[in-house]
Amino acid sequence: MGSLTKLQRYYLYYTGGFLSFVGMLAVLEKNGMSPRWIGYSFLFFTISMYAVIGIVSRTSDVSEYYVAGRRVPAFFNGMATGADWMSAASFIGLAGTLYLSGFQGLAYVIGWTGGFVLVALLLAPYLRRFGQYTVPDFLGARYGGNAIRLVAVGAAILASFVYVVAQIYGVGVITSRFVGLQFEIGVFVGLAGILVCSFLGGMRAVTWTQVAQYLILIVAYITPVAILSYNVTGNPVPQLVYGQVLQQVTQLENRLFQTPAELEVRQLYRERADLYAQKIMQLPHSLTFERELLSVQINQLKASDAQMKDIVALERQRRDLPHDSDEARARWENAMFSAVDRSKPPIHHGEAFPGETPEERDILRINFLALIFCLTIGTAALPHVLTRYYTTPTVRQARESVFWSLLFILLLYITAPAYAVFAKYEVLSHLADIPITKLPGWVAAWAKIGLVSIEDINKDGILQLAELSLNPDVIVLATPEIAGMPYVVSGLVAAGGLAAALSTADGLLLTITSALSHDVYYRIIRPDASTQFRLVISKSMLLVVAVLAATVAAQKPGTILSMVAWAFSIAGSAFFPALVLGIFWERATRAGALAGMLVGITLTIYYILRVEFDSIPMLGISGFNMDPWFHVQSTSGGLFGVFAGFLTIVIVSLLTRPDPRAASFLKTIRFRNVGEH
Amino acid sequence: MPKSNAYWRKTRRLTFSLISVWLVITFGLTWFARDVNEILILGFPFGFYMAAQGTLLIYLLIIWWYNRQMIRIDAEFGIDDD
Numbered sequence: 001m002g003s004l005t006k007l008q009r010y011y012l013y014y015t016g017g018f019l020s021f022v023g024m025l026a027v028l029e030k031n032g033m034s035p036r037w038i039g040y041s042f043l044f045f046t047i048s049m050y051a052v053i054g055i056v057s058r059t060s061d062v063s064e065y066y067v068a069g070r071r072v073p074a075f076f077n078g079m080a081t082g083a084d085w086m087s088a089a090s091f092i093g094l095a096g097t098l099y100l101s102g103f104q105g106l107a108y109v110i111g112w113t114g115g116f117v118l119v120a121l122l123l124a125p126y127l128r129r130f131g132q133y134t135v136p137d138f139l140g141a142r143y144g145g146n147a148i149r150l151v152a153v154g155a156a157i158l159a160s161f162v163y164v165v166a167q168i169y170g171v172g173v174i175t176s177r178f179v180g181l182q183f184e185i186g187v188f189v190g191l192a193g194i195l196v197c198s199f200l201g202g203m204r205a206v207t208w209t210q211v212a213q214y215l216i217l218i219v220a221y222i223t224p225v226a227i228l229s230y231n232v233t234g235n236p237v238p239q240l241v242y243g244q245v246l247q248q249v250t251q252l253e254n255r256l257f258q259t260p261a262e263l264e265v266r267q268l269y270r271e272r273a274d275l276y277a278q279k280i281m282q283l284p285h286s287l288t289f290e291r292e293l294l295s296v297q298i299n300q301l302k303a304s305d306a307q308m309k310d311i312v313a314l315e316r317q318r319r320d321l322p323h324d325s326d327e328a329r330a331r332w333e334n335a336m337f338s339a340v341d342r343s344k345p346p347i348h349h350g351e352a353f354p355g356e357t358p359e360e361r362d363i364l365r366i367n368f369l370a371l372i373f374c375l376t377i378g379t380a381a382l383p384h385v386l387t388r389y390y391t392t393p394t395v396r397q398a399r400e401s402v403f404w405s406l407l408f409i410l411l412l413y414i415t416a417p418a419y420a421v422f423a424k425y426e427v428l429s430h431l432a433d434i435p436i437t438k439l440p441g442w443v444a445a446w447a448k449i450g451l452v453s454i455e456d457i458n459k460d461g462i463l464q465l466a467e468l469s470l471n472p473d474v475i476v477l478a479t480p481e482i483a484g485m486p487y488v489v490s491g492l493v494a495a496g497g498l499a500a501a502l503s504t505a506d507g508l509l510l511t512i513t514s515a516l517s518h519d520v521y522y523r524i525i526r527p528d529a530s531t532q533f534r535l536v537i538s539k540s541m542l543l544v545v546a547v548l549a550a551t552v553a554a555q556k557p558g559t560i561l562s563m564v565a566w567a568f569s570i571a572g573s574a575f576f577p578a579l580v581l582g583i584f585w586e587r588a589t590r591a592g593a594l595a596g597m598l599v600g601i602t603l604t605i606y607y608i609l610r611v612e613f614d615s616i617p618m619l620g621i622s623g624f625n626m627d628p629w630f631h632v633q634s635t636s637g638g639l640f641g642v643f644a645g646f647l648t649i650v651i652v653s654l655l656t657r658p659d660p661r662a663a664s665f666l667k668t669i670r671f672r673n674v675g676e677h
Numbered sequence: 678m679p680k681s682n683a684y685w686r687k688t689r690r691l692t693f694s695l696i697s698v699w700l701v702i703t704f705g706l707t708w709f710a711r712d713v714n715e716i717l718i719l720g721f722p723f724g725f726y727m728a729a730q731g732t733l734l735i736y737l738l739i740i741w742w743y744n745r746q747m748i749r750i751d752a753e754f755g756i757d758d759d
Contacts, residue, residue, distance in 0.1 A: 103710070106728035110703065113733050117699045120740045121692050125747075239730065243720030352710035352724045361711070369704055376703070399747060403740045410733050417729040584689070670688070671681045671756065 007076060015215050021045060026488045035487040039179035042495040046216065047193045050209045050502070054197030057205035062531045065202030065538060066133040066514055067390045072207055074397040078404020080210035081388045083217065083503035085112075085405070086412055087163070088170025089564060091217060091500035094413075096472025098420035102349040104364060105420070107371040109413045113406060114372065115379020120402035123380060124389040126583045126669045128398035133390065134511075135383040135575065136519040142582040142665055143590040146524050151597050153515045155574035156383045159567040160508045161549065166564045167505035168194075168553040171498060177449065177477065178494035184554045191550040193502045198509055199542055206506040207391060213499035214408060220496020221412055221476075225419050228483035232425065238418035246350055246421050252428040253348050256465060259433070265464040268457045269343035276336035284325040294318040342466045349424055363631045370636035377642050378568025381575035383515070384507040423475045426482050432465050439463065442481035446474050509549070513542045565635040566608055573600035573641025581649050583669065586662050592653030600645030607637035684754040691746050695739050702735050
């Protein structure tokens with residue numbers, strides 16, 4: 001123990017304490033503790049630990065509040081960055097996405113890790129040597145002027161706010177599923193969990209809490225799949241052995257995909273899709289016709305002496321019909337698309353760019369690379385990650401901490417594809433082609449809350465693959481049950497998901513707060529504000545933004561998860577070109593950077609909106625949907641924004657007069673440390 | 678001044694050569710994922726393995742190598758940020 005630092009020893013004790021807590025709950029469960037109370041215990045225990053760390057690290061020092069006093073060693077900053085980076089979506093959603101889309105989903109794995117190479121080589125050392133507080137600070141100092149700082153603040157808030165709402169939403173989902181809290185109450189539990197550490201201690205408290213949260217989330221992520229791997233293969237290291245399981249999956253796929261029953265089911269879904277297409281074409285008559293048909297049936301039943309129950313059922317069916325053509329169109333289109341999806345032959349898990357024709361394969365290939373591009377650039381441009389590299393003591397430690405960050409992040413991303421393959425193995429070997437009454441217990445349990453659904457469309461009493469639909473979240477959440485583990489492991493997973501969501505929310509919230517209080521209030525509005533007052537402003541901003549985010553999350557905005565993907569494109573096109581050219585190209589000027597940032601963000605948002613939507617009722621615009629350029633999906637809209645941003649900065653900079661102060665600024669960040677200690 | 682210019686030239690050369698490696702691995706190799714999937718490695722199709730693990734480990738190696746070389750360059754020019 002002598003070779004460990006004091007910090008390492010603290011976290012070792014902490015990890016030991018947490019593991020014995022889990023062990024204790026396991027014993028209590030054997031003696032009859034109910035799942036609900038196990039859920040409560042995890043929730044209460046973890047959040048109070050974060051609160052303790054938050055209170056111990058409270059501070060009234062500006063440098064402590066914004067950048068943890070620049071005293072975070074590389075190793076721990078790496079861990080904190082890991083927790084900061086890995087969100088509820090990485091923890092719960094990624095494995096499910098990989099399950100559903102097979103190889104295509106690996107774009108997320110590559111993109112979310114590859115970005116750290118860019119951070120390490122192009123950004124982190126220079127931001128640390130610059131040594132201020134925020135990303136807008138850096139742009140403001142390099143290019144000069146308040147305009148660029150304001151654009152940067154706007155982009156930082158735009159990218160971070162949606163993201164923080166999604167995290168709080170994630171907390172609501174986790175607490176409502178595992179602890180049985182009402183969703184809205186879960187959201188405010190999340191809010192409390194965030195505020196207990198960020199409010200009193202700012203970055204300092206958030207850093208040390210994030211380290212604690214990383215430890216919980218990684219243990220919670222790896223444990224269930226390691227046990228499952230041991231059950232299936234006899235080897236508890238899933239990352240090493242799932243290649244063999246993948247081979248078995250491929251064999252099962254070859255056997256199951258083309259059986260007569262599967263083909264029949266897919267044909268039935270195709271017919272259903274055609275039926276909906278027909279109904280949509282014949283609107284509004286088809287809706288009137290359907291209503292009349294039901295009325296006739298109801299009257300017939302009423303005339304005969306049918307059971308009241310049947311009549312009520314039909315009446316409910318009539319009441320549930322869409323009210324007008326627009327609603328009918330929306331609802332039937334959804335039903336049609338879902339039927340179309342199920343009618344398609346399933347993809348082979350390991351196949352890269354699966355498509356029937358070379359053109360289809362090329363479209364998938366282009367989108368795979370475009371998504372990787374946007375996620376890497378976005379990773380290297382999201383302000384809440386970059387800010388973490390201000391917190392190390394030295395430039396060298398900033399570089400090292402990117403290495404640790406990536407290592408700690410890798411542990412999760414290398415495990416996620418294993419989750420997907422093991423889940424697929426379970427589904428193909430224990431669900432497909434099995435009588436519906438004999439399915440494993442976890443299917444019914446998760447069907448009850450709507451995450452799994454089964455429809456015996458061909459009425460043969462046997463489950464065909466196309467009849468099963470899984471919500472992506474279920475893969476991580478149900479793995480403990482699939483592996484036959486006690487409830488305490490499910491509770492552990494919930495605690496891990498909670499840690500992932502809270503830690504990311506903390507980091508994002510601080511980024512928004514410091515953009516508002518440091519960049520807007522202190523740097524632009526009142527540069528003479530006292531440090532005391534700056535902190536008061538910071539803390540009140542924090543409270544306002546956190547409550548606002550929780551309120552939005554409590555409305556259950558359905559589109560929030562797809563909007564998070566856009567945050568990468570927006571952040572990437574706003575920041576990456578201006579930051580990289582600002583460091584590596586002396587000739588980049590203020591006008592160039594400003595134009596480039598604006599062009600980048602505008603083009604990205606324009607592309608996303610026009611590809612994704614047809615009308616924006618609020619602005620009175622309609623019919624502006626367009627075909628994507630080069631088949632690139634809206635999630636990868638940043639591809640065009642980033643290139644346009646680079647191009648604009650170069651052209652406008654060359655057209656404007658060189659900035660005489662650029663050389664001296666670059667000297668300080670390239671060669672010498674002038675930052676505050 | 679010339680000394681610091683030499684320092685920056687070395688840093689830049691290291692940075693851009695590693696970024697090129699990163700580009701080739703990330704976009705070049707991935708482009709051919711379908712073609713190399715016939716090869717098996719540890720039971721995985723090669724394209725799948727690279728996307729799920731191999732590429733990630735190379736990323737880690739790139740950063741490790743960069744840090745190691747930067748320490749050397751810093752020492753060579755007597756740059757001390759601490």
